[in-house]
Amino acid sequence: EVQLVESGGGLVQPGGSLRLSCAASGFTFSSYWMHWVRQAPGKGLVWVSRINSDGSSTSYADSVKGRFTISRDNAKNTLYLQMNSLRAEDTAVYYCARDPGTTVTTWYFDLWGRGTLVTVSS
């Protein structure tokens, strides 16, 4: 089955760190650009970060630049998001999403996971 499964969310104090994982299965993970998108409680979807297929190129939303790092392990079919210096406003469900582009990113997302909840609170 083609799917993405996120894990690693939880409760963390402000200033803390967390690493999210996204396990891919059912498709050739190493061929696709991947993204993280988040959704704060009661709010809309917001793009967070993207990485190209071999991990050599990344980009970030201004709100997380310098604090979050996206990476991938194609041998393990897994996408990561390392989140440092977390703030209350980072509280959200974090989704990993596949970009259907293989050589360039299309910036829309044809496969999503169910998300993992990150709560930043003291």
Place this chain on the structure above:
Amino acid sequence: EIVMTQSPATLSVSPGERATLSCRASQSVSSNLAWYQQKPGQAPRLLIYGASTRATGIPARFSGSGSGTEFTLTISSLQSEDFAVYYCQQYNNWPPPCTFGQGTKLEIK
């Protein structure tokens, strides 16, 4: 930043009827517009990209139209499984590279 505005916030429609959802961009996004469906506790699902191209496996009752700043998602004959929240997304302008609308909740009348 391009702001995407969806209307209405909630739409009540009876099964078998047609539903029309709107999405407006604060400036032109050409045809770089996608629609997603999300049910509670489930992953979002891509329905439409390029404003009018159905994604793989999406039933023909879903159709998208529009260009520039005005877009529409039409569901021709609502099935029980279609009641969900629908989001539009533009991917034409930087920064940021894409932005989403706040969603339209389609509920059973």
